[in-house]
Amino acid sequence: MITKATVDKIMEATDIVEVIGEFVALKKRGANYIGLSPFANERTPSFTVSPAKGIFKDFSTGIGGSAVTFLMEHEKFSYPEALKWLAKKYGIEVEEINNTPEDAEQDNRRESLLIVTGYASKFFQESLWDTDDGKSIALSYYRERGFTDATIRKFELGYSPDQWEAFTSQAIKEGYQQEFLEETGLSVKRDNGTLYDRYRGRVMFPIHNFTGRVIAFGGRTLKKDKNVPKYVNSPESEIYHKSNVLYGLNFAKKAIRDEDNCYLVEGYADVISVAQAGIENVVASSGTSLTVEQIKLIGRLTKNITILYDGDPAGIKASLRGLDMILEEGLNVKVVSFPPGEDPDSYVRQLGSTGFKNHIEQNKKDFILYKTNILLAEAGNDPLKRAEVIREIVESIAKIPDTIKAAVFIRECSMLLQIEERSLNTELNKMRQAKYKKDGQQQYKQNQKQQQQFDNDQPPEDLFLDEPVAAPVVKQSGETQEKEIIRLLVTYGSRIINWDGIANTYIGPFIIAELNDVEFETPLYKHFADVYHKEIEKGNLPEETFYINHTDKQITDLAITFLMSQYVLSHNWYDMHQISTNNEEKDMKSTILGAIFHLKKQKVGKILADLRNQLKDTKSPEDEEILLSQFVHMKKVEKSITDYLGIVITK
Numbered sequence: 001m002i003t004k005a006t007v008d009k010i011m012e013a014t015d016i017v018e019v020i021g022e023f024v025a026l027k028k029r030g031a032n033y034i035g036l037s038p039f040a041n042e043r044t045p046s047f048t049v050s051p052a053k054g055i056f057k058d059f060s061t062g063i064g065g066s067a068v069t070f071l072m073e074h075e076k077f078s079y080p081e082a083l084k085w086l087a088k089k090y091g092i093e094v095e096e097i098n099n100t101p102e103d104a105e106q107d108n109r110r111e112s113l114l115i116v117t118g119y120a121s122k123f124f125q126e127s128l129w130d131t132d133d134g135k136s137i138a139l140s141y142y143r144e145r146g147f148t149d150a151t152i153r154k155f156e157l158g159y160s161p162d163q164w165e166a167f168t169s170q171a172i173k174e175g176y177q178q179e180f181l182e183e184t185g186l187s188v189k190r191d192n193g194t195l196y197d198r199y200r201g202r203v204m205f206p207i208h209n210f211t212g213r214v215i216a217f218g219g220r221t222l223k224k225d226k227n228v229p230k231y232v233n234s235p236e237s238e239i240y241h242k243s244n245v246l247y248g249l250n251f252a253k254k255a256i257r258d259e260d261n262c263y264l265v266e267g268y269a270d271v272i273s274v275a276q277a278g279i280e281n282v283v284a285s286s287g288t289s290l291t292v293e294q295i296k297l298i299g300r301l302t303k304n305i306t307i308l309y310d311g312d313p314a315g316i317k318a319s320l321r322g323l324d325m326i327l328e329e330g331l332n333v334k335v336v337s338f339p340p341g342e343d344p345d346s347y348v349r350q351l352g353s354t355g356f357k358n359h360i361e362q363n364k365k366d367f368i369l370y371k372t373n374i375l376l377a378e379a380g381n382d383p384l385k386r387a388e389v390i391r392e393i394v395e396s397i398a399k400i401p402d403t404i405k406a407a408v409f410i411r412e413c414s415m416l417l418q419i420e421e422r423s424l425n426t427e428l429n430k431m432r433q434a435k436y437k438k439d440g441q442q443q444y445k446q447n448q449k450q451q452q453q454f455d456n457d458q459p460p461e462d463l464f465l466d467e468p469v470a471a472p473v474v475k476q477s478g479e480t481q482e483k484e485i486i487r488l489l490v491t492y493g494s495r496i497i498n499w500d501g502i503a504n505t506y507i508g509p510f511i512i513a514e515l516n517d518v519e520f521e522t523p524l525y526k527h528f529a530d531v532y533h534k535e536i537e538k539g540n541l542p543e544e545t546f547y548i549n550h551t552d553k554q555i556t557d558l559a560i561t562f563l564m565s566q567y568v569l570s571h572n573w574y575d576m577h578q579i580s581t582n583n584e585e586k587d588m589k590s591t592i593l594g595a596i597f598h599l600k601k602q603k604v605g606k607i608l609a610d611l612r613n614q615l616k617d618t619k620s621p622e623d624e625e626i627l628l629s630q631f632v633h634m635k636k637v638e639k640s641i642t643d644y645l646g647i648v649i650t651k
Contacts, residue, residue: 002083003095010083011066011549013090017051019067023074023210024300025257038074038300039063043330043401048564055548057564064560066548075211079551081111085211113239114213116171116180117206121214123167124158124204134159138203141222145269146349151276154251155205160219162201185216185235199232205268207234207286208250210297216240218247218268218286233286243291246283246298247271253301255281261304263360264290270308270344277353279360282308295329306334306364310343320371327399333367336360368396368409372416390417394424398431478606481599482525485511488595489532490562492588494543499589507592509536514596518603528558594645601641608634 017026017033026033026049033049036042037060046059057064063073071082087094128134138159142152160167168187172178178195181187187195202219209215216234234240248271256262263282265271274282285294298305305326309319326333336359338347348356365373372393379385393413400406410428414421493508502510512533520526531552535542547559584591611631618624 001097002080003097006087006092006095007083007549009092010086010090011054011068011545013092014054014067014086015051016054016056016067016070017049019086019089020049020056020070021257022253023070025302036300037061041296041329050564053544053548053563055544055560055563057560062557062561064564065556068549069556075209076110078110110238112177112180113184113237114215116176116184116186117214117216117239119171119174119176120167120184120186120217121156121158121204121206123170124160124199124206124217125156126158127161127166128152128157128159128204131159131161133161137222141203145273145345146276147272148276151272155248155272156214157272158204158206160197160199160202160204164196164200166200167197168195183237184239185237202232205247207240207245207247209239209245210250210253212250215245216242220268242286244293244297245286246294247286248275248283249297251275252281252283256283256298256301260302261306262298262302263306263308264298265308265344266310267343267345273345273348274308274356277348277356279353279357290323290325292325292329295326295331299329299331303330304332304334306336306360307367308344308360309335309337320374323367323371324396324399327367327396328401330401334364335367335370336364337370366409368393369412369416371396372413376416386417390419390424391427393417394427395431398428398435478599478602479522479525481595481602482520482522482529484595485515485599486525486528486558487562488592489529489542490544490547490559492592493532494541495588497588506541507588508532508541511592511596512536515599518599524554524558528555531555597641597644601638601645604634604638604641608638 020026020035021033024035024038024047026035027045031050031052033051034045035047035049036045037047037058039058040060042060047056048059049056055064055066056070063069065073067086068079068082071077071085072079075082075085077085084094086092128138139152142157147157168181171181171186172195178187181195182189185198188198189195199217199219201223202221205218205220206214207216207218216237216239218234219232221228221230221232233242236242247268252262252275259281261281263274263279265274265282265284267284268286271282271284283298285291295305307319307323323333338344338359342350347359351359372389375389375392376386379389394410397406397409397413400409406428410424411421414424417424489508489511493506493511495507497505497507497510512529515529520529532542535546540546544559544563547555547563550556550559608631611627611634615624615627615631618627
């Protein structure tokens with residue numbers, strides 16, 4: 001367990017905007033920062049970060065908390081892992097005390113997998129630099145590919161010795177468990193139960209997660225035997241899901257944000273060569289078809305993707321269909337192609353850094369226009385093929401969520417395709433209507449289930465009557481009043497009372513004292529009030545950081561809900577519109593006492609209703625007299641409360 005002193009140092013050093021900014025593209029808006037949710041697919045930013053409070057709130061999913069919470073939710077870290085990540089970032093030494101065996105096992109399983117892959121990366125690097133075979137075989141290969149020693153070390157490239165058990169035997173000798181060696185795919189189990197190396201005789205490309213830890217490997221053979229797979233990659237594991245990973249993203253993320261563009265290539269060598277040429281905002285899908293998850297990873301950093309294709313025409317055509325997914329996610333896509341037989345790796349070595357950058361600038365084209373030219377050239381003068389090209393192009397445009405952008409492409413494509421813009425728009429509308437109909441059918445049942453929550457939005461039944469029916473009295477539930485008390489404890493509990501000459505008294509303890517005879521009924525609010533009460537009894541006054549860094553997620557989530565607002569009025573709202581808005585802080589006495597008395601009134605009302613029922617059911621004159629006495633007393637209590645609130649009792 002990490003000591004409290006270390007946790008305090010970490011939290012004091014942490015800049016939440018800086019931390020979250022490594023994962024989400026943030027823009028300043030007033031006192032806060034906003035961005036697109038990293039937890040949901042959205043096009044309008046609802047993700048808010050408050051540097052003053054040190055918290056974030058994702059209004060699309062409800063997730064919120066501190067920088068630690070963000071890392072736990074986004075990177076799936078445990079609490080200690082998140083703290084250690086922050087400690088490493090800010091150069092803080094972590095002091096720990098012994099944990100229980102059960103907790104240690106739970107916390108350490110995922111960490112054990114990461115430790116094993118980290119050890120393997122170090123082993124492969126040492127085998128590259130410190131062994132004769134590594135230097136003569138693997139290091140020579142890397143240098144022949146044009147990789148400098150600095151680049152080889154930066155990307156932590158390595159070599160797996162061409163022996164059956166070189167890595168596995170050394171790992172077991174140093175105490176690494178067979179279970180984790182097998183689960184990470186570093187070792188493979190034989191029929192007799194023994195293990196052997198998966199990557200023997202291969203140059204090794206470690207794959208890092210977003211935060212820079214090794215989670216998997218790609219191993220390339222140096223043998224000419226066609227029966228030997230060129231690449232062997234890590235299997236899926238608890239720490240590695242290939243559809244959620246982009247090779248090189250941990251190195252490229254800052255450059256992607258700074259340049260507001262991401263270059264997408266196919267392989268490991270492409271990333272390394274292009275990055276070495278000074279174009280650092282480059283990543284690869286690692287040989288797999290591009291996935292929606294990978295596109296979203298890029299979309300959190302930039303809305304602009306430039307595809308650097310190999311010069312193989314067949315490969316280009318095969319890739320075109322998959323790129324429509326990028327358009328669906330609302331990203332801008334440009335394409336750069338290379339001469340036949342060339343790829344980014346070979347071409348950057350041929351042209352050099354300056355020549356390669358010039359080639360990109362002079363040859364990048366919008367994806368839709370690029371696709372149109374490619375398909376038209378293939379269709380030639382065949383009218384049926386040209387008609388199919390038109391449908392395919394319009395189908396791609398239909399996936400663009402921005403209607404203005406789609407209209408621009410329709411106009412440009414009409415000239416390229418030599419067809420009227422109106423005809424393209426007609427086809428576009430047909431496709432969109434078909435999509436809306438399909439989506440509507442899929443969501444129909446779900447919408448039916450959700451319909452009840454929208455009933456209050458329906459027009460009133462007396463809308464067309466000559467004499468409208470009197471509006472029913474809306475009674476607030478006890479849950480509503482309890483929630484309001486908790487909100488006030490979180491928002492104002494640490495402030496000093498400034499009314500009626502009350503001195504040296506904080507609002508939070510005052511509320512707790514005034515409600516000492518009230519029992520909360522809603523489990524969550526009761527739990528929160530109990531936690532607050534216990535802190536008061538210890539002599540502690542809970543402040544914002546107490547809730548934000550609380551180990552109980554329920555406490556943190558509830559507090560963040562109260563501390564963050566999705567909408568904030570501009571400071572010059574009144575000057576512009578001459579419309580005043582209610583400000584509860586101007587009259588804290590009314591705000592606090594009003595909430596206390598409304599909750600008490602609700603509880604008293606419930607007691608009175610219970611007494612009425614007992615009076616109806618009782619048959620004993622003695623019991624009736626006792627109940628009646630209690631009823632009269634509670635009516636007096638209710639009267640004193642309503643006198644303060646200014647409410648008229650009708651019964």
